[in-house]
Amino acid sequence: MGIESFDLFNPPSDFIDNVYTYYNLLREKSPIHKNSDGSYILTSYKDLVGVYRNFKIWSSDKKTEFGAKFGASPLFEHHTTSVVFADPPDHTRIRKIFQQSFTPKSILGLEKDINKLVDSYLVMMHEKKKFDFVSDFSFRLPVDVVCSVLGIPSEDRHLIRDWAHKILGALEPKLTPKQLDEGSYAVVNFKQYLKDQIKFRKTHKDVNKANEILSLLIEAEGLELSETELLHQCIFMLNAGHETSTNMLSHGLNELINNRDQYSLLQKEHRRIDTAVDEILRFQPPIQINNRRCLEKTILGDIIVPEGTSVHMIIAAANRDPSQFFEPEIFNISRSPNRHLSFGLGIHICAGINLARLEAKVAFQGLLSSFKEINLLKKPNIANRIRFREIKEMQVEVSSF
Ligand code: HEM
Structure with a gap:
């Protein structure tokens, strides 16, 4: 297949295995690429930055697209009510309510708790020696952390994992009737679960804590927030706050194992942890695609596009654009500056940046100082998803110092 006929809704069969090759080709040969449905695929760093920054023209509101995709379903209600x-x-109005929980100062206050969580998983890993890194580490940390930041019992993590998977899975470019049903069912169950949690908090006022997101949102209900908005912000935050970070940790370890020199360098020189975390995010963005739709006729490169045109912004391609990154195909934990787009940019820039970076920092410092080596027992299993780059399973073996 020539890259000219590339279609995001019907990608080649080897796409998931060679995703960066295809995106690099698009960026080189067809950086503003027309998809089969008339939307455009953007792959250059400069074009993504231009769209992210121009929020007055490039809208995040998805009522038009999701009306056609989800119909009048619970999935439609969820994805058109959440802040993103x-x-x-x-x-x-909505972002302002929870912003204070994500300031660098509030997040730093979580470092001790995150350290404790990581230590407890490391003890278990020392005992087991061989295990699935995803279920025993990279999924557990973010979900335990996001449950505690919101104020939800982390014993329910498996319910949340399953619902998140189904609700976010429905954002893939192509949707089957089964995915639509499962996603909608997950929204209904998640809403009921949260209603019970909120009712408990309202009747047990002593449980509410300052700065805890659920308390802030409950306080805002009826004033700046409706009940429906309250429920959907919680669902979004619980979902967005763990799927992404889980994949950052899984891919991060995978890249460090695949680049042994970088593993040893980070093990010897812990001061490189901050640049290492950003390089992991650049190299394997957990969210690979963002979308926008233009509210008026506008210009994309040298093309004039009509009002209502949608764009797929390929973060995974922009993060490897040689006009922005020196030797972009090289995984270099010392890379600086590193202005990757893995957290987006502009008014919707990820609210959880500081939290995600802190999780990664504590996790990799803990892993590399606890184990001399971590080896893969088999090739990690990459999910057949385009929007989220997910490692489903990653069997590893650890050896102590
Ligand atoms: C490695 C981890 C993460 C990645 C890669 C990531 C990525 C992103 C991206 C790309 C966006 C922008 C979407 C857009 O512009 O359309 C976003 C938004 C958002 N993220 Fe994250 N995220 C991560 C972790 C988290 C965490 C831990 C939380 C919170 C617990 C969080 C909460 C949010 C929220 C609330 C928004 C919406 C912001 C807005 O619309 O103003 N994220 N994230």
């Missing part, structure tokens, strides 16, 4: 898919003034 809202434009100002709704976006500004």
Whole structure:
């Protein structure tokens, strides 16, 4: 297949295994690429930055696309109510409510708890020696952390994992009727679960803590937030706060194992941890695609596109654009500057940046100082998903010092 006929809704059969090769080719040969449905695939760093910054023209509101995709379903209600898919003034109003929980100072206060969690998993890993890194580490940490940041019992992590998978899975470019049903069912169950949690908090006021997101959102209910908005922000945060970080940790370890010199360098020189975390995020962005739709006729490169045109912004391609990154195909934990787009940019830039970076920092420092070596027992299993780059399973063996 020539890259000219590439279609994101019907990619080649080897796409998941060679995703960066295809995206590099698109960026080189067809950086503003027309997809089969008339939308455009953007792959250059400069074009993504331009769209992210111009939120007045490039809207995040998905009511048009999701109306066609989800119909009048619970999935439609969820994905059109959460902050990430809202434009100002709704976006500004909602983001302001939980912003204070994500300041660098609030997040630093979590470092001790995150260290404790990581230590407890490391003890178990020392005992087991061979295990699935995803279920025993990279999924557990983010979900335990996001449950505690929101104020949800982490014993329910498996319910949340399953619901998140189904709700976020429905954002893939192509959707089967089964995915639609499962996603909608997950939204209904997740909402009921949260209603019970909120009812408990309202009747046990002593449980509410300052700065805990659920308490802040409950406080805002009826004032700046409706009940439906409250429920969907919680669902979004619980989902967005763990799927992404889980994949950052899984891919991070995988890249360090595949690049032994970088593993040893980080093990010897812990001061490189901050640049290492950003390189992991650049090299394997957990969210590979963001979307926007233009509210008026506008210009993309040298093309004039009509109002209502949608774009797929390929973070995975922009993060390897040689006009922005020196030797982009090389995984270099010392890379600086590293202005990757894995957290997006502009008004919707990820609210959880500081939290995600802290999780990664504590996790990799703990792993590399606890184990002399970590080896793969077999090739990690990459999920057949385009929007989220997910490692489903990663069997590893650890050896102590
Ligand atoms: C490695 C981990 C993470 C990655 C790669 C990531 C990535 C992203 C990206 C790309 C966006 C922008 C979407 C857009 O512009 O359309 C975003 C938004 C968001 N993320 Fe994250 N995220 C991560 C972790 C987290 C965590 C831990 C939380 C919270 C617990 C979180 C909460 C949010 C929220 C609330 C938004 C919406 C912000 C807005 O619309 O104003 N994220 N994230």
